[in-house]
Amino acid sequence: MDKSSGDEIWEDSFDKLLDPRPQQSNLNIIKKNVRLSYNIDTSVENSSHSIKGCSPKSCNRSVSISTPNYNHLGKDLFNCGLSPINRLQLDGFEDTTEKCNADKDAEPNTKKRGLIVPSKNQIDTFSKFSNQTNKVACASNQSNKIVGVVLKPGKWRKSLNIFRQTQISVLNESKKLESRNSVCQDRKSIFLNGLNKQNVISQQDFYKYCNQGKPLKFNAAYSQYKMLKTHKIGEGAYGEVFRYTPNRKGCKNDLVLKIIPIEGSIEVNGEKQKNFSQIWPEIIITKKLSSIQGFANIEKVSTVKGKYPQHFVKLWKRYDDEKGSENDHPGLFGENQLFVVLELHFAGSDMSNVIFLNSEQSFYALQQIILTLAVGEEDYQFEHRDLHWGNILIKSTTKKHICFKFNNTDLIVDSKGVNITIIDYTLSRITIDECCYFNDLSNDEELFQASGDYQFDIYRMMRNELKNNWSLYSPKTNILWLSYIIAKLMDSVKYKSINSKVHRLHINKLKELQSIILTFESAAHCARHIFNL
Numbered sequence: 001m002d003k004s005s006g007d008e009i010w011e012d013s014f015d016k017l018l019d020p021r022p023q024q025s026n027l028n029i030i031k032k033n034v035r036l037s038y039n040i041d042t043s044v045e046n047s048s049h050s051i052k053g054c055s056p057k058s059c060n061r062s063v064s065i066s067t068p069n070y071n072h073l074g075k076d077l078f079n080c081g082l083s084p085i086n087r088l089q090l091d092g093f094e095d096t097t098e099k100c101n102a103d104k105d106a107e108p109n110t111k112k113r114g115l116i117v118p119s120k121n122q123i124d125t126f127s128k129f130s131n132q133t134n135k136v137a138c139a140s141n142q143s144n145k146i147v148g149v150v151l152k153p154g155k156w157r158k159s160l161n162i163f164r165q166t167q168i169s170v171l172n173e174s175k176k177l178e179s180r181n182s183v184c185q186d187r188k189s190i191f192l193n194g195l196n197k198q199n200v201i202s203q204q205d206f207y208k209y210c211n212q213g214k215p216l217k218f219n220a221a222y223s224q225y226k227m228l229k230t231h232k233i234g235e236g237a238y239g240e241v242f243r244y245t246p247n248r249k250g251c252k253n254d255l256v257l258k259i260i261p262i263e264g265s266i267e268v269n270g271e272k273q274k275n276f277s278q279i280w281p282e283i284i285i286t287k288k289l290s291s292i293q294g295f296a297n298i299e300k301v302s303t304v305k306g307k308y309p310q311h312f313v314k315l316w317k318r319y320d321d322e323k324g325s326e327n328d329h330p331g332l333f334g335e336n337q338l339f340v341v342l343e344l345h346f347a348g349s350d351m352s353n354v355i356f357l358n359s360e361q362s363f364y365a366l367q368q369i370i371l372t373l374a375v376g377e378e379d380y381q382f383e384h385r386d387l388h389w390g391n392i393l394i395k396s397t398t399k400k401h402i403c404f405k406f407n408n409t410d411l412i413v414d415s416k417g418v419n420i421t422i423i424d425y426t427l428s429r430i431t432i433d434e435c436c437y438f439n440d441l442s443n444d445e446e447l448f449q450a451s452g453d454y455q456f457d458i459y460r461m462m463r464n465e466l467k468n469n470w471s472l473y474s475p476k477t478n479i480l481w482l483s484y485i486i487a488k489l490m491d492s493v494k495y496k497s498i499n500s501k502v503h504r505l506h507i508n509k510l511k512e513l514q515s516i517i518l519t520f521e522s523a524a525h526c527a528r529h530i531f532n533l
Protein backbone atom coordinates (compact mmCIF):
# COMPACT_ATOMS: atom_id res chain seq x y z
CA MET A 1 0.00 0.00 0.00
CA ASP A 2 1.07 3.46 -0.74
CA LYS A 3 2.36 5.38 2.23
CA SER A 4 3.08 8.71 0.75
CA SER A 5 2.19 10.87 3.68
CA GLY A 6 3.19 10.77 7.33
CA ASP A 7 0.44 9.76 9.71
CA GLU A 8 0.90 12.62 12.19
CA ILE A 9 0.21 15.27 9.61
CA TRP A 10 -3.35 14.37 8.82
CA GLU A 11 -4.35 13.05 12.24
CA ASP A 12 -4.31 16.49 13.79
CA SER A 13 -5.54 18.26 10.74
CA PHE A 14 -8.54 16.04 10.41
CA ASP A 15 -9.60 16.69 13.99
CA LYS A 16 -9.04 20.37 13.65
CA LEU A 17 -10.99 20.45 10.46
CA LEU A 18 -13.98 18.83 12.02
CA ASP A 19 -14.02 21.23 14.94
CA PRO A 20 -14.84 24.49 13.20
CA ARG A 21 -17.80 22.84 11.50
CA PRO A 22 -19.72 21.38 14.44
CA GLN A 23 -23.03 22.44 12.99
CA GLN A 24 -22.46 20.84 9.65
CA SER A 25 -20.74 17.83 11.08
CA ASN A 26 -23.69 16.95 13.22
CA LEU A 27 -26.39 17.44 10.70
CA ASN A 28 -28.90 15.22 9.16
CA ILE A 29 -30.60 17.16 6.91
CA ILE A 30 -34.02 17.80 5.35
CA LYS A 31 -36.43 20.38 6.56
CA LYS A 32 -40.09 19.76 6.95
CA ASN A 33 -42.78 21.73 5.24
CA VAL A 34 -43.21 24.24 8.00
CA ARG A 35 -40.39 26.67 7.63
CA LEU A 36 -37.09 27.10 5.99
CA SER A 37 -34.23 25.06 7.29
CA TYR A 38 -31.12 26.37 8.92
CA ASN A 39 -29.64 22.95 8.63
CA ILE A 40 -28.76 23.35 5.05
CA ASP A 41 -28.58 20.09 3.27
CA THR A 42 -24.88 19.69 3.13
CA SER A 43 -25.05 17.37 0.22
CA VAL A 44 -26.61 20.26 -1.63
CA GLU A 45 -24.20 22.66 -0.10
CA ASN A 46 -21.27 20.49 -0.97
CA SER A 47 -22.25 20.03 -4.51
CA SER A 48 -22.32 23.76 -5.06
CA HIS A 49 -18.66 23.99 -4.18
CA SER A 50 -16.20 23.59 -6.91
CA ILE A 51 -14.11 20.55 -6.14
CA LYS A 52 -10.71 21.48 -7.32
CA GLY A 53 -9.28 18.10 -6.56
CA CYS A 54 -11.23 16.52 -9.36
CA SER A 55 -10.01 17.26 -12.80
CA PRO A 56 -12.81 18.17 -15.20
CA LYS A 57 -11.61 15.50 -17.57
CA SER A 58 -11.92 12.80 -14.97
CA CYS A 59 -15.45 13.88 -14.27
CA ASN A 60 -16.29 13.75 -17.95
CA ARG A 61 -18.63 16.63 -17.42
CA SER A 62 -19.26 17.33 -21.02
CA VAL A 63 -21.05 14.11 -21.71
CA SER A 64 -22.39 12.77 -18.51
CA ILE A 65 -25.09 14.24 -16.39
CA SER A 66 -28.01 12.60 -14.79
CA THR A 67 -29.62 15.57 -13.26
CA PRO A 68 -31.83 18.39 -14.39
CA ASN A 69 -30.37 21.65 -15.53
CA TYR A 70 -31.13 23.72 -12.50
CA ASN A 71 -31.66 26.80 -14.61
CA HIS A 72 -34.92 25.17 -15.60
CA LEU A 73 -35.80 24.84 -11.98
CA GLY A 74 -34.69 28.14 -10.58
CA LYS A 75 -31.14 28.56 -9.45
CA ASP A 76 -31.91 27.81 -5.83
CA LEU A 77 -33.49 24.46 -6.37
CA PHE A 78 -30.28 22.66 -5.88
CA ASN A 79 -27.12 21.69 -7.56
CA CYS A 80 -26.84 18.06 -8.35
CA GLY A 81 -24.25 15.37 -8.32
CA LEU A 82 -23.21 14.13 -11.67
CA SER A 83 -23.62 10.63 -12.87
CA PRO A 84 -20.35 9.31 -14.17
CA ILE A 85 -21.95 6.72 -16.32
CA ASN A 86 -25.21 8.04 -17.58
CA ARG A 87 -25.31 10.16 -20.63
CA LEU A 88 -28.02 12.63 -21.22
CA GLN A 89 -28.63 15.43 -23.62
CA LEU A 90 -29.18 18.59 -21.72
CA ASP A 91 -31.91 19.64 -24.07
CA GLY A 92 -33.52 16.27 -23.60
CA PHE A 93 -35.51 17.09 -20.49
CA GLU A 94 -39.09 16.36 -21.02
CA ASP A 95 -42.17 15.34 -19.17
CA THR A 96 -43.27 11.82 -19.59
CA THR A 97 -46.34 10.08 -18.31
CA GLU A 98 -44.92 6.71 -19.12
CA LYS A 99 -44.53 4.37 -16.22
CA CYS A 100 -40.94 4.00 -15.28
CA ASN A 101 -39.40 1.15 -17.20
CA ALA A 102 -36.79 -0.52 -15.06
CA ASP A 103 -34.67 -1.89 -17.88
CA LYS A 104 -34.66 1.31 -19.81
CA ASP A 105 -34.02 3.55 -16.83
CA ALA A 106 -31.26 1.49 -15.40
CA GLU A 107 -29.24 1.13 -18.53
CA PRO A 108 -25.99 2.94 -17.94
CA ASN A 109 -25.60 4.23 -21.45
CA THR A 110 -29.03 5.32 -22.44
CA LYS A 111 -28.95 7.67 -25.40
CA LYS A 112 -31.53 9.90 -23.90
CA ARG A 113 -33.57 9.51 -20.78
CA GLY A 114 -36.77 11.33 -20.15
CA LEU A 115 -35.84 13.26 -17.07
CA ILE A 116 -38.69 15.03 -15.48
CA VAL A 117 -38.55 18.62 -14.50
CA PRO A 118 -41.30 20.55 -12.84
CA SER A 119 -42.91 23.50 -14.55
CA LYS A 120 -42.50 26.88 -12.89
CA ASN A 121 -46.14 26.78 -11.76
CA GLN A 122 -45.74 23.47 -10.17
CA ILE A 123 -42.63 24.55 -8.33
CA ASP A 124 -44.48 27.66 -7.17
CA THR A 125 -47.38 25.60 -5.92
CA PHE A 126 -44.97 23.33 -4.23
CA SER A 127 -42.92 26.08 -2.69
CA LYS A 128 -46.06 27.72 -1.33
CA PHE A 129 -46.85 24.44 0.29
CA SER A 130 -43.46 23.39 1.46
CA ASN A 131 -41.54 26.63 1.66
CA GLN A 132 -38.40 24.86 0.61
CA THR A 133 -37.93 24.73 -3.08
CA ASN A 134 -34.24 24.33 -2.52
CA LYS A 135 -34.86 20.94 -1.02
CA VAL A 136 -37.34 19.02 -3.06
CA ALA A 137 -39.39 19.60 -6.12
CA CYS A 138 -42.31 17.70 -7.45
CA ALA A 139 -42.83 17.20 -11.09
CA SER A 140 -46.08 16.82 -12.85
CA ASN A 141 -47.44 17.20 -16.31
CA GLN A 142 -50.04 19.67 -17.50
CA SER A 143 -52.94 17.62 -16.22
CA ASN A 144 -51.44 17.61 -12.78
CA LYS A 145 -50.71 13.95 -12.99
CA ILE A 146 -47.61 13.39 -10.92
CA VAL A 147 -44.90 11.83 -12.98
CA GLY A 148 -41.66 12.25 -11.10
CA VAL A 149 -39.84 13.78 -8.22
CA VAL A 150 -36.59 15.61 -7.83
CA LEU A 151 -35.27 14.58 -4.45
CA LYS A 152 -32.65 16.05 -2.24
CA PRO A 153 -29.51 13.94 -2.46
CA GLY A 154 -28.54 11.86 0.56
CA LYS A 155 -31.33 11.01 2.93
CA TRP A 156 -34.40 10.90 0.75
CA ARG A 157 -37.18 9.43 2.84
CA LYS A 158 -38.42 12.72 4.20
CA SER A 159 -38.06 14.41 0.81
CA LEU A 160 -40.31 11.75 -0.53
CA ASN A 161 -42.85 12.33 2.22
CA ILE A 162 -42.83 16.02 1.48
CA PHE A 163 -43.32 15.18 -2.16
CA ARG A 164 -46.27 12.97 -1.31
CA GLN A 165 -47.81 15.69 0.82
CA THR A 166 -47.27 18.14 -1.99
CA GLN A 167 -48.83 15.77 -4.44
CA ILE A 168 -51.94 15.64 -2.30
CA SER A 169 -51.91 19.39 -1.96
CA VAL A 170 -51.61 19.91 -5.70
CA LEU A 171 -54.31 17.41 -6.41
CA ASN A 172 -56.61 18.84 -3.78
CA GLU A 173 -56.09 22.32 -5.08
CA SER A 174 -57.03 21.35 -8.56
CA LYS A 175 -59.78 19.06 -7.26
CA LYS A 176 -58.99 16.66 -10.03
CA LEU A 177 -58.56 13.66 -7.79
CA GLU A 178 -59.99 12.76 -4.44
CA SER A 179 -57.66 13.23 -1.50
CA ARG A 180 -56.02 10.43 0.41
CA ASN A 181 -56.17 10.20 4.14
CA SER A 182 -52.53 9.48 4.60
CA VAL A 183 -49.38 10.39 2.82
CA CYS A 184 -47.59 7.42 4.23
CA GLN A 185 -46.92 4.14 2.68
CA ASP A 186 -47.01 1.11 4.86
CA ARG A 187 -43.47 0.05 5.57
CA LYS A 188 -42.59 -3.07 3.75
CA SER A 189 -39.79 -4.62 5.74
CA ILE A 190 -40.19 -8.32 5.29
CA PHE A 191 -38.49 -11.36 6.58
CA LEU A 192 -38.92 -14.77 5.07
CA ASN A 193 -37.99 -18.05 6.61
CA GLY A 194 -36.84 -21.09 4.66
CA LEU A 195 -40.40 -21.80 3.62
CA ASN A 196 -40.83 -18.30 2.32
CA LYS A 197 -43.44 -17.65 4.93
CA GLN A 198 -43.78 -14.17 6.25
CA ASN A 199 -43.15 -13.91 9.98
CA VAL A 200 -44.69 -11.84 12.68
CA ILE A 201 -43.00 -10.96 15.97
CA SER A 202 -45.13 -10.68 19.08
CA GLN A 203 -44.63 -7.97 21.67
CA GLN A 204 -43.60 -10.58 24.22
CA ASP A 205 -40.95 -12.06 21.90
CA PHE A 206 -39.63 -8.60 21.29
CA TYR A 207 -39.38 -7.79 25.01
CA LYS A 208 -37.69 -11.10 25.57
CA TYR A 209 -35.13 -10.21 22.94
CA CYS A 210 -34.48 -6.97 24.87
CA ASN A 211 -34.14 -8.97 28.13
CA GLN A 212 -37.26 -7.31 29.46
CA GLY A 213 -40.62 -8.62 30.65
CA LYS A 214 -42.37 -5.38 29.78
CA PRO A 215 -41.44 -1.91 28.55
CA LEU A 216 -39.27 0.17 30.86
CA LYS A 217 -40.30 3.65 31.97
CA PHE A 218 -38.72 6.01 29.48
CA ASN A 219 -37.90 8.65 32.08
CA ALA A 220 -36.25 6.21 34.44
CA ALA A 221 -34.38 4.10 31.89
CA TYR A 222 -32.76 7.13 30.30
CA SER A 223 -32.68 9.60 33.15
CA GLN A 224 -30.56 12.69 32.82
CA TYR A 225 -28.15 11.48 35.52
CA LYS A 226 -27.00 8.45 33.60
CA MET A 227 -25.85 10.57 30.72
CA LEU A 228 -23.19 13.24 30.48
CA LYS A 229 -22.76 15.82 27.73
CA THR A 230 -25.93 14.68 25.99
CA HIS A 231 -26.95 16.44 22.79
CA LYS A 232 -28.98 15.68 19.73
CA ILE A 233 -26.77 14.89 16.74
CA GLY A 234 -29.12 13.75 14.05
CA GLU A 235 -32.50 12.68 12.98
CA GLY A 236 -34.03 10.26 10.54
CA ALA A 237 -37.49 9.74 9.21
CA TYR A 238 -38.04 7.24 12.00
CA GLY A 239 -36.52 8.86 15.00
CA GLU A 240 -34.14 11.07 16.87
CA VAL A 241 -30.47 10.45 17.54
CA PHE A 242 -28.71 11.73 20.68
CA ARG A 243 -25.06 11.44 21.61
CA TYR A 244 -23.85 11.16 25.21
CA THR A 245 -21.04 10.03 27.44
CA PRO A 246 -22.24 7.26 29.78
CA ASN A 247 -21.95 8.20 33.42
CA ARG A 248 -20.33 4.92 34.42
CA LYS A 249 -16.79 3.75 34.96
CA GLY A 250 -14.97 1.80 32.32
CA CYS A 251 -17.11 3.01 29.43
CA LYS A 252 -14.65 4.33 26.89
CA ASN A 253 -16.95 5.09 24.00
CA ASP A 254 -19.44 7.83 23.59
CA LEU A 255 -22.78 6.27 22.73
CA VAL A 256 -25.69 7.35 20.63
CA LEU A 257 -29.34 6.63 21.29
CA LYS A 258 -31.55 6.11 18.29
CA ILE A 259 -35.07 6.56 19.64
CA ILE A 260 -37.83 5.21 17.40
CA PRO A 261 -41.52 5.48 18.25
CA ILE A 262 -43.40 2.27 17.50
CA GLU A 263 -46.87 0.76 17.49
CA GLY A 264 -48.67 4.08 17.98
CA SER A 265 -51.53 5.27 15.82
CA ILE A 266 -50.29 8.83 15.27
CA GLU A 267 -48.11 9.56 12.28
CA VAL A 268 -44.64 10.81 13.08
CA ASN A 269 -42.51 12.78 10.62
CA GLY A 270 -44.98 11.98 7.86
CA GLU A 271 -44.69 8.24 8.37
CA LYS A 272 -46.87 5.66 10.01
CA GLN A 273 -45.12 4.27 13.06
CA LYS A 274 -43.57 0.88 12.57
CA ASN A 275 -44.87 -2.06 14.55
CA PHE A 276 -42.74 -4.67 16.31
CA SER A 277 -42.56 -6.91 13.26
CA GLN A 278 -41.56 -4.05 11.01
CA ILE A 279 -38.75 -2.88 13.21
CA TRP A 280 -37.51 -6.42 13.81
CA PRO A 281 -35.36 -6.69 10.66
CA GLU A 282 -33.47 -3.47 11.48
CA ILE A 283 -32.74 -4.78 14.98
CA ILE A 284 -31.65 -8.21 13.80
CA ILE A 285 -29.49 -6.85 11.01
CA THR A 286 -27.87 -4.25 13.26
CA LYS A 287 -27.16 -6.86 15.92
CA LYS A 288 -25.68 -9.38 13.48
CA LEU A 289 -23.50 -6.89 11.66
CA SER A 290 -22.37 -5.28 14.88
CA SER A 291 -19.51 -7.75 15.27
CA ILE A 292 -18.10 -6.93 11.83
CA GLN A 293 -15.54 -4.16 11.51
CA GLY A 294 -17.06 -1.23 9.64
CA PHE A 295 -20.68 -1.76 10.67
CA ALA A 296 -22.42 0.10 13.49
CA ASN A 297 -21.53 -1.28 16.87
CA ILE A 298 -24.61 -1.87 19.00
CA GLU A 299 -24.53 -2.09 22.80
CA LYS A 300 -28.14 -2.67 23.62
CA VAL A 301 -31.75 -2.59 22.44
CA SER A 302 -34.58 -1.72 24.77
CA THR A 303 -38.26 -0.88 24.66
CA VAL A 304 -39.50 2.03 26.74
CA LYS A 305 -42.87 3.58 27.32
CA GLY A 306 -44.10 7.03 28.28
CA LYS A 307 -43.94 10.69 27.42
CA TYR A 308 -40.71 11.96 25.92
CA PRO A 309 -38.51 12.92 28.89
CA GLN A 310 -38.17 16.67 29.39
CA HIS A 311 -34.38 16.65 29.15
CA PHE A 312 -34.58 15.09 25.67
CA VAL A 313 -37.31 17.56 24.69
CA LYS A 314 -35.00 20.42 25.73
CA LEU A 315 -32.15 19.01 23.64
CA TRP A 316 -34.52 18.52 20.74
CA LYS A 317 -35.54 22.20 20.99
CA ARG A 318 -31.95 23.35 21.17
CA TYR A 319 -31.13 21.43 17.99
CA ASP A 320 -34.23 22.86 16.36
CA ASP A 321 -33.26 26.42 17.33
CA GLU A 322 -29.66 26.03 16.24
CA LYS A 323 -29.94 23.87 13.17
CA GLY A 324 -33.60 23.43 12.45
CA SER A 325 -35.31 20.09 12.73
CA GLU A 326 -37.46 18.52 10.09
CA ASN A 327 -39.01 16.17 12.58
CA ASP A 328 -42.17 16.57 14.62
CA HIS A 329 -41.85 17.98 18.12
CA PRO A 330 -41.49 15.02 20.52
CA GLY A 331 -44.03 16.66 22.84
CA LEU A 332 -46.66 15.03 20.68
CA PHE A 333 -46.15 11.63 22.30
CA GLY A 334 -48.45 10.59 25.12
CA GLU A 335 -48.08 8.41 28.23
CA ASN A 336 -48.77 5.21 26.36
CA GLN A 337 -46.31 5.69 23.53
CA LEU A 338 -43.80 2.89 23.03
CA PHE A 339 -40.28 3.48 21.75
CA VAL A 340 -37.51 1.18 20.70
CA VAL A 341 -34.13 2.55 21.75
CA LEU A 342 -30.94 1.41 20.04
CA GLU A 343 -27.73 2.18 21.88
CA LEU A 344 -24.87 2.37 19.41
CA HIS A 345 -21.26 3.44 19.55
CA PHE A 346 -20.75 6.97 18.33
CA ALA A 347 -19.25 6.63 14.86
CA GLY A 348 -18.54 10.17 13.70
CA SER A 349 -19.96 12.48 11.06
CA ASP A 350 -21.34 11.51 7.72
CA MET A 351 -19.25 11.68 4.58
CA SER A 352 -21.07 14.71 3.22
CA ASN A 353 -19.93 16.71 6.23
CA VAL A 354 -16.31 15.80 6.74
CA ILE A 355 -13.28 17.38 5.15
CA PHE A 356 -10.75 14.79 4.11
CA LEU A 357 -7.14 15.80 4.25
CA ASN A 358 -6.62 14.63 0.70
CA SER A 359 -7.69 11.86 -1.66
CA GLU A 360 -5.14 9.46 -0.20
CA GLN A 361 -7.14 9.54 3.00
CA SER A 362 -10.44 9.08 1.17
CA PHE A 363 -8.97 6.30 -0.99
CA TYR A 364 -8.05 4.35 2.14
CA ALA A 365 -11.49 5.08 3.61
CA LEU A 366 -12.90 3.58 0.42
CA GLN A 367 -10.87 0.43 1.00
CA GLN A 368 -12.49 0.13 4.41
CA ILE A 369 -15.92 0.52 2.84
CA ILE A 370 -15.19 -2.14 0.22
CA LEU A 371 -13.88 -4.60 2.80
CA THR A 372 -16.78 -3.99 5.16
CA LEU A 373 -19.25 -4.78 2.39
CA ALA A 374 -17.16 -7.75 1.26
CA VAL A 375 -17.20 -9.31 4.73
CA GLY A 376 -20.95 -8.59 5.01
CA GLU A 377 -21.50 -10.41 1.72
CA GLU A 378 -19.43 -13.39 2.70
CA ASP A 379 -20.90 -13.80 6.15
CA TYR A 380 -24.53 -12.85 5.59
CA GLN A 381 -25.22 -12.33 1.89
CA PHE A 382 -25.54 -8.67 2.79
CA GLU A 383 -26.54 -5.93 0.39
CA HIS A 384 -26.88 -2.42 1.82
CA ARG A 385 -29.10 -1.04 -0.96
CA ASP A 386 -29.07 2.58 0.29
CA LEU A 387 -25.41 3.44 0.69
CA HIS A 388 -25.52 7.14 -0.03
CA TRP A 389 -22.90 9.33 1.60
CA GLY A 390 -25.20 10.25 4.50
CA ASN A 391 -25.01 6.60 5.55
CA ILE A 392 -21.24 6.43 5.77
CA LEU A 393 -19.93 7.81 9.03
CA ILE A 394 -16.34 8.87 9.45
CA LYS A 395 -14.47 9.35 12.68
CA SER A 396 -10.87 10.25 13.26
CA THR A 397 -8.73 7.55 14.86
CA THR A 398 -5.28 7.29 16.31
CA LYS A 399 -5.04 3.64 15.28
CA LYS A 400 -2.61 3.16 12.44
CA HIS A 401 -4.40 0.16 10.99
CA ILE A 402 -7.89 -1.25 10.63
CA CYS A 403 -8.16 -5.04 10.61
CA PHE A 404 -10.63 -7.11 8.63
CA LYS A 405 -11.12 -10.84 8.48
CA PHE A 406 -11.97 -11.60 4.89
CA ASN A 407 -11.61 -14.72 2.81
CA ASN A 408 -10.12 -16.52 5.83
CA THR A 409 -7.33 -13.98 5.80
CA ASP A 410 -6.50 -11.18 8.20
CA LEU A 411 -6.31 -8.05 6.12
CA ILE A 412 -4.80 -4.88 7.45
CA VAL A 413 -5.63 -1.54 5.91
CA ASP A 414 -3.85 1.68 6.74
CA SER A 415 -6.36 3.87 8.51
CA LYS A 416 -4.77 7.12 7.37
CA GLY A 417 -6.43 8.57 10.45
CA VAL A 418 -10.03 7.66 9.68
CA ASN A 419 -12.38 4.91 10.68
CA ILE A 420 -15.53 4.36 8.64
CA THR A 421 -18.88 2.98 9.77
CA ILE A 422 -21.75 2.01 7.52
CA ILE A 423 -25.19 2.74 9.02
CA ASP A 424 -28.92 2.62 8.26
CA TYR A 425 -30.00 -0.84 7.15
CA THR A 426 -33.60 0.14 6.47
CA LEU A 427 -33.43 -1.07 2.86
CA SER A 428 -30.79 -3.73 3.41
CA ARG A 429 -31.04 -7.36 2.46
CA ILE A 430 -29.43 -10.08 4.54
CA THR A 431 -29.62 -13.84 5.15
CA ILE A 432 -29.44 -15.00 8.76
CA ASP A 433 -30.02 -18.64 9.65
CA GLU A 434 -31.71 -19.27 6.30
CA CYS A 435 -34.04 -16.39 6.94
CA CYS A 436 -33.94 -13.58 4.43
CA TYR A 437 -34.61 -10.02 5.58
CA PHE A 438 -35.28 -7.42 2.98
CA ASN A 439 -37.39 -4.40 2.16
CA ASP A 440 -39.79 -4.85 -0.70
CA LEU A 441 -39.42 -1.79 -2.90
CA SER A 442 -41.26 -3.29 -5.83
CA ASN A 443 -44.14 -0.83 -5.58
CA ASP A 444 -42.17 2.22 -4.50
CA GLU A 445 -42.68 3.94 -7.86
CA GLU A 446 -41.82 7.44 -6.71
CA LEU A 447 -38.37 6.43 -5.51
CA PHE A 448 -37.59 4.96 -8.92
CA GLN A 449 -38.78 8.05 -10.69
CA ALA A 450 -36.66 10.31 -8.55
CA SER A 451 -33.80 12.35 -9.88
CA GLY A 452 -31.47 14.97 -8.48
CA ASP A 453 -28.28 13.05 -8.04
CA TYR A 454 -26.47 9.97 -9.36
CA GLN A 455 -27.79 8.36 -6.16
CA PHE A 456 -31.26 8.12 -7.72
CA ASP A 457 -29.94 6.34 -10.78
CA ILE A 458 -28.64 3.68 -8.41
CA TYR A 459 -32.13 2.75 -7.18
CA ARG A 460 -33.21 2.18 -10.79
CA MET A 461 -30.05 0.25 -11.56
CA MET A 462 -30.65 -1.94 -8.52
CA ARG A 463 -34.22 -2.58 -9.59
CA ASN A 464 -32.97 -3.63 -12.98
CA GLU A 465 -30.32 -5.86 -11.46
CA LEU A 466 -32.83 -7.55 -9.17
CA LYS A 467 -35.58 -7.68 -11.81
CA ASN A 468 -37.67 -6.01 -9.12
CA ASN A 469 -37.47 -9.08 -6.90
CA TRP A 470 -36.06 -7.57 -3.73
CA SER A 471 -35.65 -10.85 -1.88
CA LEU A 472 -32.98 -12.01 -4.35
CA TYR A 473 -29.34 -11.96 -3.36
CA SER A 474 -27.39 -9.93 -5.87
CA PRO A 475 -24.24 -8.38 -4.40
CA LYS A 476 -23.85 -6.40 -7.60
CA THR A 477 -26.04 -3.83 -5.86
CA ASN A 478 -23.12 -3.17 -3.50
CA ILE A 479 -20.97 -2.55 -6.56
CA LEU A 480 -23.49 -0.03 -7.89
CA TRP A 481 -23.26 1.86 -4.61
CA LEU A 482 -19.46 1.68 -4.68
CA SER A 483 -19.54 3.29 -8.08
CA TYR A 484 -21.65 6.11 -6.58
CA ILE A 485 -19.26 6.47 -3.62
CA ILE A 486 -16.20 6.68 -5.85
CA ALA A 487 -17.99 9.37 -7.86
CA LYS A 488 -18.64 11.29 -4.64
CA LEU A 489 -15.00 10.95 -3.60
CA MET A 490 -13.85 12.29 -6.95
CA ASP A 491 -16.47 14.99 -7.39
CA SER A 492 -18.15 16.06 -4.22
CA VAL A 493 -16.42 15.48 -0.92
CA LYS A 494 -14.34 18.29 0.52
CA TYR A 495 -10.57 18.07 0.65
CA LYS A 496 -8.30 20.27 2.67
CA SER A 497 -5.40 19.95 0.38
CA ILE A 498 -5.70 19.38 -3.33
CA ASN A 499 -2.44 20.64 -4.67
CA SER A 500 -0.21 17.85 -3.53
CA LYS A 501 1.25 15.09 -5.64
CA VAL A 502 -0.25 12.52 -3.32
CA HIS A 503 -3.72 13.95 -3.87
CA ARG A 504 -3.39 13.84 -7.64
CA LEU A 505 -2.00 10.32 -7.47
CA HIS A 506 -4.97 9.04 -5.49
CA ILE A 507 -7.51 10.90 -7.57
CA ASN A 508 -6.04 8.92 -10.45
CA LYS A 509 -6.37 5.71 -8.44
CA LEU A 510 -10.01 6.53 -7.77
CA LYS A 511 -10.48 7.25 -11.44
CA GLU A 512 -8.89 3.94 -12.39
CA LEU A 513 -11.07 2.04 -9.99
CA GLN A 514 -14.16 3.85 -11.24
CA SER A 515 -13.37 2.76 -14.78
CA ILE A 516 -13.52 -0.92 -13.80
CA ILE A 517 -15.82 -0.99 -10.80
CA LEU A 518 -18.92 -2.07 -12.72
CA THR A 519 -17.08 -5.12 -14.03
CA PHE A 520 -17.09 -6.68 -10.54
CA GLU A 521 -19.89 -8.92 -9.42
CA SER A 522 -19.66 -8.09 -5.74
CA ALA A 523 -17.69 -6.11 -3.19
CA ALA A 524 -15.94 -9.40 -2.34
CA HIS A 525 -14.89 -9.76 -5.98
CA CYS A 526 -13.61 -6.20 -5.97
CA ALA A 527 -11.75 -6.73 -2.68
CA ARG A 528 -10.03 -9.83 -4.08
CA HIS A 529 -8.87 -7.77 -7.02
CA ILE A 530 -7.60 -4.87 -4.91
CA PHE A 531 -5.83 -7.04 -2.35
CA ASN A 532 -4.59 -9.62 -4.84
CA LEU A 533 -6.32 -12.50 -3.09
Ligand SMILES: Nc1ncnc2c1ncn2[C@@H]1O[C@H](COP(=O)(O)OP(=O)(O)OP(=O)(O)O)[C@@H](O)[C@H]1O
Pocket (backbone or CB within 6 Å): 026, 027, 028, 155, 156, 157, 158, 233, 234, 235, 236, 237, 238, 239, 241, 256, 258, 296, 344, 345, 346, 347, 348, 349, 350, 390, 393, 423, 424, 426
Ligand atom coordinates in the same frame (compact mmCIF):
# COMPACT_ATOMS: atom_id res chain seq x y z
N1 LIG B 1 -23.68 5.32 15.38
C1 LIG B 1 -23.85 6.60 15.05
N2 LIG B 1 -22.88 7.50 15.29
C2 LIG B 1 -23.01 8.80 14.96
N3 LIG B 1 -24.11 9.30 14.36
C3 LIG B 1 -25.12 8.46 14.08
C4 LIG B 1 -25.05 7.06 14.39
N4 LIG B 1 -26.19 6.47 13.98
C5 LIG B 1 -26.93 7.45 13.43
N5 LIG B 1 -26.30 8.65 13.49
C6 LIG B 1 -26.78 9.95 13.00
O1 LIG B 1 -28.19 9.96 13.03
C7 LIG B 1 -28.72 10.12 11.70
C8 LIG B 1 -29.98 9.30 11.55
O2 LIG B 1 -29.69 7.92 11.74
P1 LIG B 1 -30.24 6.80 10.78
O3 LIG B 1 -29.82 7.04 9.39
O4 LIG B 1 -29.86 5.49 11.37
O5 LIG B 1 -31.81 7.08 10.94
P2 LIG B 1 -33.04 6.64 10.05
O6 LIG B 1 -34.28 7.05 10.77
O7 LIG B 1 -32.90 5.19 9.72
O8 LIG B 1 -32.85 7.51 8.76
P3 LIG B 1 -33.68 7.48 7.40
O9 LIG B 1 -34.41 8.78 7.36
O10 LIG B 1 -32.64 7.39 6.33
O11 LIG B 1 -34.56 6.28 7.46
C9 LIG B 1 -27.59 9.71 10.77
O12 LIG B 1 -27.67 10.37 9.55
C10 LIG B 1 -26.35 10.15 11.56
O13 LIG B 1 -26.12 11.52 11.37
